[in-house]
Amino acid sequence: MMKRWLTAIIICTFIFSLIVNPAGARLIEGGFTPYSDTKATSTDSGIKMYKVESGDTLWSIASTYNVSLDEIMLINNMDESTVLTIGQRIEIPYSRSRVHVVGKGETMWEIADRYGVRVDKILQANTDKSPTRLRVGDRLIIPDSSYKLASTNNNSVATASTSRGVTTASSGMGWPLVGTITSPYGWRNSGFHHGLDIAGNIGDPIRAATSGTVSFVGYKSLYGNTVIIDHPNGRSTLYAHASTFHVQNGQQVGQGDIIAEVGVTGRTTGPHVHFEVRKNGNTYDPLNYLRY
Numbered sequence: 001m002m003k004r005w006l007t008a009i010i011i012c013t014f015i016f017s018l019i020v021n022p023a024g025a026r027l028i029e030g031g032f033t034p035y036s037d038t039k040a041t042s043t044d045s046g047i048k049m050y051k052v053e054s055g056d057t058l059w060s061i062a063s064t065y066n067v068s069l070d071e072i073m074l075i076n077n078m079d080e081s082t083v084l085t086i087g088q089r090i091e092i093p094y095s096r097s098r099v100h101v102v103g104k105g106e107t108m109w110e111i112a113d114r115y116g117v118r119v120d121k122i123l124q125a126n127t128d129k130s131p132t133r134l135r136v137g138d139r140l141i142i143p144d145s146s147y148k149l150a151s152t153n154n155n156s157v158a159t160a161s162t163s164r165g166v167t168t169a170s171s172g173m174g175w176p177l178v179g180t181i182t183s184p185y186g187w188r189n190s191g192f193h194h195g196l197d198i199a200g201n202i203g204d205p206i207r208a209a210t211s212g213t214v215s216f217v218g219y220k221s222l223y224g225n226t227v228i229i230d231h232p233n234g235r236s237t238l239y240a241h242a243s244t245f246h247v248q249n250g251q252q253v254g255q256g257d258i259i260a261e262v263g264v265t266g267r268t269t270g271p272h273v274h275f276e277v278r279k280n281g282n283t284y285d286p287l288n289y290l291r292y
């Protein structure tokens with residue numbers, strides 16, 4: 001059994017290394033591995049089927065295929081209590097390299113966070129680029145994006161490995177506000193950004209991402225006027241910088257219900273909603289939960 005597992009892991013690692021580094025070139029420290037553009041523009045993605053074997057858990061499969069547990073559960077409509085049966089087929093999402101054209105003011109860390117890829121993986125795929133010398137218009141190869149959890153949130157990996165504990169969103173969350181994302185989740189110059197910033201106009205409705213019970217309505221330093229909703233799966237969502245509130249503490253809300261209006265309260269430079277997804281004291285990248 002152990003042997004079969006090892007073989008599977010080795011094969012997957014090998015396939016994966018081909019995806020990340022299709023030229024098969026050795027990545028020597030300080031070395032230069034030029035990439036041709038044709039390889040860089042591969043954008044295929046899709047679903048592959050996996051047949052469950054004895055001893056498999058959702059966590060072990062996710063980890064083997066470098067896919068986030070949440071993503072696997074989401075696609076297969078499973079949750080942490082789902083019992084796998086031998087021979088059952090589950091869908092594994094995959095996506096290969098994409099190309100990102102660097103925009104004004106973007107850093108490699110922001111780009112990495114946006115795609116849920118580790119900076120070192122981007123560097124491996126773009127050995128001619130330096131994170132400190134990115135220029136507007138530079139084309140970056142974004143390697144396999146199915147890293148999401150592994151990259152953007154080390155805490156969640158630790159949680160998952162001890163308890164398989166990252167629960168699923170059995171259906172996606174709705175956007176609290178439709179607008180431009182002005183700051184993604186993750187590291188930025190001023191520190192770790194625990195939420196997703198979506199720009200709007202003062203007075204625009206902020207909507208509950210999914211149904212639950214309002215557990216906080218009030219002012220928090222930095223966050224300003226804030227609503228927190230607790231969801232039945234143990235997650236909570238937070239909406240900050242509001243102007244006025246439309247809900248009270250303890251109120252039940254449904255997905256899409258208007259809970260507040262966009263404002264500029266707390267520390268913010270312009271009207272937007274700062275949206276967080278939390279569980280057990282950790283924050284998670286909202287883009288992993290929001291429906292596209």
Ligand SMILES: [Zn+2]
Pocket residue numbers: 183193195196197273274275
């Ligand atoms: Zn924010």
